[in-house]
Amino acid sequence: MSVELLPDGRKRIRAPLSDEDVRQLRVGDVVLVSGIVYAARDAAHKRIIELLDAGEPIPFDPAGQIVYYVGPTPERPGHVIGSAGPTTASRMDRYTPRLLELGLKGLIGKGGRGPTVREALKRHTAVYMAALGGGGALAALQIRGQRVIAFEDLGPEAVRELEVEDLPVWVVNDCEGRDFYEQAVAPWRRDELLPEEFRLGTRP
Amino acid sequence: MGQVREVDAAEITRAVRELCMEINYKVPEDMVAAIKRAREKEESPIGRQILDLLIRNQELAAEGEYPYCQDTGYTVVFIDVGQDVHIVGGDLTDAINEGVRSGYRDAYLRASIVADPVFERRNTGDNTPAFIHTRIVPGDQIRIQVDAKGGGSENKGRHAMLKPSDGLEGVKRFVLRTVEEAGPDACPPGIIGVGIGGNFEYVAILAKRALMRKVGQPHPDPRVAELEAELFEKCNALGIGPQSLGGTQTVLAVHVETMATHIASLPVAVNIECHAHRTGTRVI
Structure with a gap:
């Protein structure tokens, strides 16, 4: 079992994740991520998809990861890593469904995902989680190891294997199609101060 | 006519280098105060938790080991050169870029710039070139303001050529639409820089310059200050909150800059700054 329920209600996860593990993660859950995660952003995703298109091996097997x-x-010198907060996830939307098809189970970034990714999360039983955007210094303290495993020429965009310990994230899109941002913002909107097209009608 | 004052290009390099090294670790005092104010005012419990984390992140970064954010930004340099200054010993642009290069290297800051936008997108490896805005001004001093501008929030900026008949209401809707669409991607709570007037290119620079003001300092023109206050209230009424997890503190400030425009035009630009607002100034 790769999902551990903690006494305070948070959940600790560790890859590899199964479909059953992913189903236990629901919108709004606070999750502590431990173990191995793979660092990859824009340029690395582009290359990974190009490798897949060419039928070549990719830097890591996404299944369960x-x-x-x-x-x-x-x-x-003497540090494992520098600042290491999340980047905007929606820029990876174009590439994500392909990796989910290969069994990728967890995504960590910041910001919202588009409808195609949300649908693909449902179809492939996977989860998108947000880390603290702009909290790069705090995130660094949760990283215990890093190793560049591919595309070193991309510098900060190289693919890395990171060993993390209790990196805090929250579930934004679960495998049942829910979106945490939509739920979280609506109760705080003050319609009376806003032009009509911004009113949500959610607050009495 | 004033005496010509010689300034060595190496002094400009040093100023830019020092600013790059400082601002990525030590958030300016006005921004520290703005986040604290937001923490006091935030009504949502999760919003308060997020703001507490941002305060801890500021404190940790200020210790000088880890930059505040891993995106250490585009290096945007505003340089006002007094017309009685003669720069000697090198080229101004080279001097600025050398400051960025050495500052980013020696402070362990990330190289985030690619040499071309759509061909190879090869990382230049040293965060150059800087994005430089130069003005020639009266006097014999050089004022340099450096801003480390995060790409995530920069991507959420918007620009529109409205019609004069859209008026002030059209401008307000455009600002609100931009903040709403940016949502979590621009790492709220941040600063909203708004340019109104000018032409196609000036309005974007107005919006960027608006971000360079002390956080929350109102515009000297009371009409503009009133618009800033109204936009501030409305942006926060969106309920987006810290990290878009819901709350009353979506923006820390709205700064508006205006200028003359054409009888046919109402240009407007919105440049969003995330909570990682990193800027500093030196005068030579």
Whole structure:
């Protein structure tokens, strides 16, 4: 079992994740990620898809794994890594369904995902989670190891194997198609102060 | 006519280098205060938790080991050169880029710039070139303001050539639409820089310059200041909140800059700054 329920209600996960593990993660859950995650962002995704199109092997087997959209700052001597917060996830939307088809189970970034990815998360039983956007210094403290495994020429965009310990994230899109941002924002909208097209009618 | 004052290009390099090295670790005081104010005002419990984390992130970064954010930005340089200054010992653009190059290298900052936008997109490896806005101004000093501008929030900026008949209401709707669509991607709570007037290219620079003001300092023209206050209230009424997890503190400030425009035009631009607002100024 790769999902551990903690006494405070948070959940700790560790790859590889099964479909059953993913089904236990629901919108709004606070999750601590431990173990191995693969760092890959824009340029790495582009190359991975090109390799798949060419029938070539890719840097890691996505089955059951977690990808973290991050391009860290260079590590200072004696440090494992530099700042390492998430980048905007929607830029990877074009590439994500292909990796989900190959069994990728977890995605970590920041910001929302488009309808195609949300649908693909349902179809392939996978989950998208957001880390603290702009919290790069805090994220660095949760990373215990890093190793560049492919595309070193891409510098900060190289593919890395990261060993993380209790990296805090929250579930934004679960495998049942829910979206946490939609749910979270609506109760706080103050329609009376806004032009008509921005009113949600959700607050009495 | 004033005396001509010589300034060595190496002094410009040093100023840019030091600013790059400082601002990525130590968030400016006005931004620290703005986040604290938001923490006091935020009504949503999860919003308060997020703001507490951002304060911890600021404190950790200020210790000088880890930059505030891994995206250490486009290096945007606003340089006002006094017309009585003569720069000697090198080229101004080269001097600025050398400051970026050495500052980013020695402070372990990320190289985030690719040499071309659509062909190879090869990383230049040193965060150059800087994005430089130069003005020639009266006097014999050089004022340099450096901003490390994150790409995620930059991507959420919008620009429109409205019609004069759209008026002030059209401008307000455009700002709100931009903030709404940016949502979580622009790492709220941040600063909203708005340019109104000018022409196609000036309005975007107005919006960027609006971000360079002290956080929350109102515009000196009371009409503009009133618009800033109204937009501030309306942006926060969107309920997006810190990290878009719901709350009352979506923006820390709205800064508006205006200028003359054409009888046919109402240009408007919105440039969003995330909570990782990193800027500093030196005068030579």
